[in-house]
Amino acid sequence: MDIEKLFTQISELALKYGSDILIALVVLFIGFKLVNLFTHALHSYFQKADYDEALETFLVSLSNIGLKAVVAVAALGTAGVESTSFAAVLAAGGLAIGMALSGTLQNFAGGTLILMLRPFKVGDVIESQGYTGKVAEIQIFNTILNTPDNKRIILPNGPVANGSLVNYSAEETRRVDFVFGIGYDDDIDKARSIIEEILKSDERVLKDEDLTIVIGELADSSVNFTVRAWAKSADYWGVFFDTQEKVKKAFDAQGVSIPFPQTDVHLHKTA
Incomplete structure (x- = not known):
């Protein structure tokens, strides 16, 4: 008798809420599909419009997450969840999640600052947080670097935005520094002439910039030239x-x- 009563209650609940849950699942499924189509179209638009790749990745990712959150809220409303109750739960949950994910929120803010201030862009070679590599992506929370030895480095945006950073691609030209040592018995002028001839014959060395070849140090075992091209x-x-x-x-x-x-x-021989 108890089993029959349980089945009856389940049937009543299914009849009462089943249609709402089914509609909510349909809304969720169709909504996510539409969001994916929209973000794909947005990605295609950015590519055709030749937008900055970093900004494109960030906006597409942000749009995808934000719209899916809206669809999820709409689906819960369809299932009969009170919007005011849901808002209260969401606010409380948001506070708890915000405290737990303070680092993640910092990374989000860092990503926003990077895109606003533009200290670097996709394709630049940078040094940050002890790593050097070419910027492959600037995501919402992370910046992706590819190192010269083909390692993929994921850097949180918070420390990248707030820490020291070297952008090797920011300027068109760079100074190339050398130190060449010769023996104390060697001819300084001859060595200087050799170095100068090599650098001036290299087409990659800029001729309109100063070429510096000076004695930088009288070291213990060598006379060291400081050379700057x-x-x-x-x-x-x-x-x-x-x-x-x-x-x-x-x-x-x-x-x-x-x-x-x-x-x-x-x-010394001693007696």
Whole structure:
């Protein structure tokens, strides 16, 4: 008898609320489909309009999350959940979640600041939080870097926006610094002439910028040249590595030594 009564109560509840729940599920399903279609169309529009890639990713992601939240609220209303009660629960839950996810909210605010202030953009090479790489994406909560050795680094936007940051792509040109050491017995003018000839013959070295070749230090084992040249940012590492190799080969070919640290030990014979 109790089982029959239980089944009767379940049937009554299903008849009373089943249609509302079914309609709510349909609203949720159709709403999410429409949101996905809208965000896909928004993504296509941004690509055709040639918008900044960072802003595009951020807005599409934000629109997708925000609209799905609206659909979820609408579905709950269809299921018979009182909007005022739901708002009260949402507010209380929002406070608790906000306290628990304070770091996440900070990252969201950081992402917004990055897009507003534009300290870097997608494609720039930056150094932040101890990592260096090319910016692949700027998302709502994170910035994605690809490192030169093909690692994917995910940086929270909060620390990125509030911390120190180096943008290697912000300027068109960069100064390339070198230190070349020669022996104390070598000809300084000859070594300077070799270095100058190598740099001036490199088309990537900018001719309208000052070329500095001076004695920077009289070290323990060597006379060190401080050399400063300028190149386009994209040519920085090519100029740096090629010049190092060319100077070494030219010094070897023309008899200029590159000393290494050494210690002279003198032994005194005592009676």
